[in-house]
Amino acid sequence: MNNYELEKTIIAALLNDFDKAQTTHLNSEWFMIDDFKKIFEILNNFGSRLDGIMELFAKLQAESKGQGINYERLLDIQKGYLVGTSLDYLANELHLAFLRLQFSKLTAEHSKFPTKKTEAQMLEILNIMNKLSRKQNAGDLEETFKQLEYELEHDVDTGIKTFSCLNYALGGGLRPGMLVTVGARPSVGKSAWAINLIDRAFDNNQEMKIDLFSLEMSKKEVFERFVAKNGKIDTYYLSQKNRMLKAQQKDDVRKVIEKFKNRDFKVYDTVSELNHILGIIKERSSSCENGKYLAVIDYVGLIKVNNNRDRRLQIEQITRELKNLANEYQVPMIILSQLSRGVEQRQDKTPMLADLRESGSIEQDSNVVCFLSNEETEKNHEGYQRVKFSIKKNREGDLMDATFKFYKARMDFSEEFK
Structure with a gap:
């Protein structure tokens, strides 16, 4: 279909339903044919307030001073409408x-x-x-x-920068369309790791939009972890802020609050249904440039699906729809996943892809699968314990292992460089 026929087909559909000019995503500057552009502009401005095609023609005549499209031609275009035309x-x-x-x-x-x-x-x-x-x-x-x-x-952006080890493994950073799964057993620190990743993403690009779907913790619990990490404050003292924090620490908390007031960051702690999550990601990411949006879901096993299918099949639906959305809207997503108890029953407690809980679809649909596991079960005299970060699947590059120092008291992950 050439450009003239394309514009004529669109106008024919609009002439049969004036309201669609205002409800369909169209812009007058996209039209190259002047007559069609003028018809669209009038329909877009007046819609159903026009009393039929005769009033539309009168407005066209007034605007073009009698030099525009004639009435018979306007009727011919209207009659040329094909039922079932997909206007979108x-x-x-x-x-x-x-x-x-x-x-x-x-x-x-x-x-x-x-x-x-x-x-x-x-x-x-x-x-x-x-x-x-x-x-x-x-x-x-x-x-x-x-x-x-x-x-x-031309040089192009290689992705959202977060941890150095992850940037290196992904060839630059989190790129559009990526679905990255991070798996761990409870209490290893996967939620804290995600908070650190979000913080680094913002530090590298403050113009980003980031959404965190927190299905386990409330907004307050989540943000207190950001406060602990950024303010270097023990989470224990945040339980009684007024009594336990010193004046300087209170000022540090206020600085963290001001810092995040200037960031486009949202935490959804009551959204757990899949379609609701997908709708929010579509709405929030649709107005962003590539590389300016990131969604983090903590965690995939708590997402609800409105059907009575086996949970394994539900997880397959969840990961498939998240991956499709990442591709369609060209946004990266991080999903956290809990590992099965089998990892604790083995002598070698290094996580494997088979340990992903409830479904193999998580591995199948993810571009990258990472694991966090304890190298040390207790913190040392410097206040941290070592956590191993392993990439076991990577469509974008090589597999790798790295080590983080996890200061659990203040929810801070830092990379250990050797």
């Missing part, structure tokens, strides 16, 4: 056509007068085009070709 799909196609034209203009401009601004605009358009292609499940590779050709001549 056509709107996406129109948006893509507009972006391709903009990208071609910028490419020509950049070849003559290369600037950082033009380069940034080209990358932004490519990211939007890729999102739109995934949204409508387009099978062609046109946008992929453009992306690869662009990357041959």
